[in-house]
Amino acid sequence: MALSDADVQKQIKHMMAFIEQEANEKAEEIDAKAEEEFNIEKGRLVQTQRLKIMEYYEKKEKQIEQQKKIQMSNLMNQARLKVLRARDDLITDLLNEAKQRLSKVVKDTTRYQVLLDGLVLQGMYQLLEPRMVVRCRKQDFPLVKAAVQKAIPMYKIATKKDADVQIDQEAYLPEDTAGGVEIYNGDRKIKVSNTLESRLDLIAQQVRGGAWEWAGPCCSGPGALSVRTHFSLKGRASALGGSSSPRPSGRRDQVCGRGGWGWCTQEVALRRALLTAGKSGAPTYRRGDLGSEQGFCSSGF
Secondary structure (H helix, E strand, C coil): CCCHHHHHHHHHHHHHHHHHHHHHHHHHHHHHHHHHHHHHHHHHHHHHHHHHHHHHHHHHHHHHHHHHHHHHHHHHHHHHHHHHHHHHHHHHHHHHHHHHHHHHHCCCHHHHHHHHHHHHHHHHHHHCCEEEEEEEHHHHHHHHHHHHHHHHHHHHHHHHHEEEEEECCCCCCCCCCCEEEEEEEEECCCCEEEEEEHHHHHHHHHHHCCCCCCCCCCCCCCCCCCCCCCCCCCCHHHHHCCCCCCCCCCCCCCCCCCCCCCCCCCCCHHHHHHHHHHHHCCCCCCCCCCCCEEEEEECCC
């Protein structure tokens, strides 16, 4: 049975409606999938850019922190330089004042005698020679003679060796020397300079070099503390039970009992030992800071 035109038109419209519905559903599905893919890509891009931004600002923060550290370091270095300059200026002023006051040290005969006693005895310990010559200012001759007379028996007790110590009466120290002594070995090829100027110069070198390590000579009185120093010479120490060794050129500041390099106490220990010897008869032996097996020290250094 043939369909009428109306039925045909109705079927056509029904088919068109179905196709249109299918198309709409397909379009909606495509739109949904596109939206999902868009959101995923957008999230990925946002996260990527967020990480880049975070990395950028972290890098900036580190750069700023590094700059702050550099600036702080520069400021601290500048502050240290100011402190060092101020310290150097102060040291210069103090040393200049000390040089001007050296001449006043010898005016107190009692204190000066104690100082000479220590300087002479220390020089003898440093040389450890059988014959020694002491040179002093002409006006200091009586004081130095008394110091030598005190030092010889103490030296013999301490080192178990005899020593012939003479005072040079042919050549004295210059009149403009503040005080102190110079001690030579028998042939006068080795000298220990223990003048007040040389001791002050040594302290000046130590202070400017930052070598605040041990007590050295001080003109403020018996037992007074000053600074510490490192000696720079291998010394013979056979008298102390050590081995003999060559003596290189340099400053004869100390004697090392091992015949090597070491740390020594100097005037303070010796002066205190000397003062103790005045009461007990001899300085005390102990394993001290002489850098040797034995040291001349009764002060606990």
